[in-house]
Amino acid sequence: xxxxxxxxxxxxxxxxxxxxxxxxxxxxxxxxxxxxxxxxxxxxxxxxxxxxxxxxxxxxxxxxxxxxxxxxxxxxxxxxxxxxxxxxxxxxxxxxxxxxxxxxxxxxx
Amino acid sequence: xxxxxxxxxxxxxxxxxxxxxxxxxxxxxxxxxxxxxxxxxxxxxxxxxxxxxxxxxxxxxxxxxxxxxxxxxxxxxxxxxxxxxxxxxxxxxxxxxxxxxxxxxxxxxxxxxxxxxxxxxxxxxxxxxxxxxxxxxxxxxxxxxxxxxxxxxxxxxxxxxxxxxxxxxxxxxxxxxxxxxxxxxxxxxxxxxxxxxxxxxxxxxxxxxxxxxxxxxxxxxxxxxxx
Numbered sequence: 266x267x268x269x270x271x272x273x274x275x276x277x278x279x280x281x282x283x284x285x286x287x288x289x290x291x292x293x294x295x296x297x298x299x300x301x302x303x304x305x306x307x308x309x310x311x312x313x314x315x316x317x318x319x320x321x322x323x324x325x326x327x328x329x330x331x332x333x334x335x336x337x338x339x340x341x342x343x344x345x346x347x348x349x350x351x352x353x354x355x356x357x358x359x360x361x362x363x364x365x366x367x368x369x370x371x372x373x374x
Numbered sequence: 375x376x377x378x379x380x381x382x383x384x385x386x387x388x389x390x391x392x393x394x395x396x397x398x399x400x401x402x403x404x405x406x407x408x409x410x411x412x413x414x415x416x417x418x419x420x421x422x423x424x425x426x427x428x429x430x431x432x433x434x435x436x437x438x439x440x441x442x443x444x445x446x447x448x449x450x451x452x453x454x455x456x457x458x459x460x461x462x463x464x465x466x467x468x469x470x471x472x473x474x475x476x477x478x479x480x481x482x483x484x485x486x487x488x489x490x491x492x493x494x495x496x497x498x499x500x501x502x503x504x505x506x507x508x509x510x511x512x513x514x515x516x517x518x519x520x521x522x523x524x525x526x527x528x529x530x531x532x533x534x535x536x537x538x539x540x541x542x543x544x545x546x547x548x549x550x551x552x553x554x555x556x557x558x559x560x561x562x563x564x565x566x567x568x569x570x571x572x573x574x575x576x577x578x579x580x581x582x583x584x585x586x587x588x589x590x591x592x593x594x595x596x597x598x599x600x601x
Contacts, residue, residue, distance in 0.1 A: 276380065276387070280381060280384050293443065305432075306444070367432075369399055372375070373377055373380055
């Protein structure tokens, strides 16, 4: 289902930030296994200064995703990230909510 | 992502046009696809499935990973009867992400301030519904208990592909309603689509609780979880 009309709409925010001349990247959940907290299609928009709107996990992996999004803004390369409880990095970033998610990150522009 | 794609996607969402954003995950190249406009049979089939199921998904096309992100317009709830329960129902539906229309032909109820964020139509339900053209992403709930107002809405809804039809009223009221619909020529299988009394049994007493039980039932129906 379409995301609800709440004010954390990542795509609207992305357009507004670009309109202000900011550099942004979008992160999108493309695959989930197990008890992932946010469904496929959930989005997070990140600005070059680290500001963000939306969510891809309900808080567990946002920090790591924001870091990769800022890297994507810098080098323009799209990337796919994967986080799971069996993944050392996930523990590091605190994916204590369990499950596995794959997140696609790409710069707008 | 191309900024022009982002603008076009947001335009489609604002205009309530369904669209799929298809992104090749290996290169990051993307394209917007409207219903029936997919390039190639393999992609067309996957896109049609994504639209129909309302589920975004990663698929493999020619050995390459393609992410199909579905942007369907919000589902609609059409409420017949601008009665007291309609107020919390409209508010809850809106919070859940539904586009809400309230229909009531009675002038006394036509106060838009009671329904912030909803469209209030001062019209007979069958006329209003003919205009609104309820589809498979629409639920219709009648609240008036008045056959003059509820029945035309139910007859119209039964002839439409809506995903849920509910009618407020006691079991006795509902039994009489079913009889009237059968007399109007609807077969048993069709009238069984009208859920009455509408709402999941959560022991609701207040208007807000009844609205919550109705909205829970609508969500369950849309998610395919209604027994």
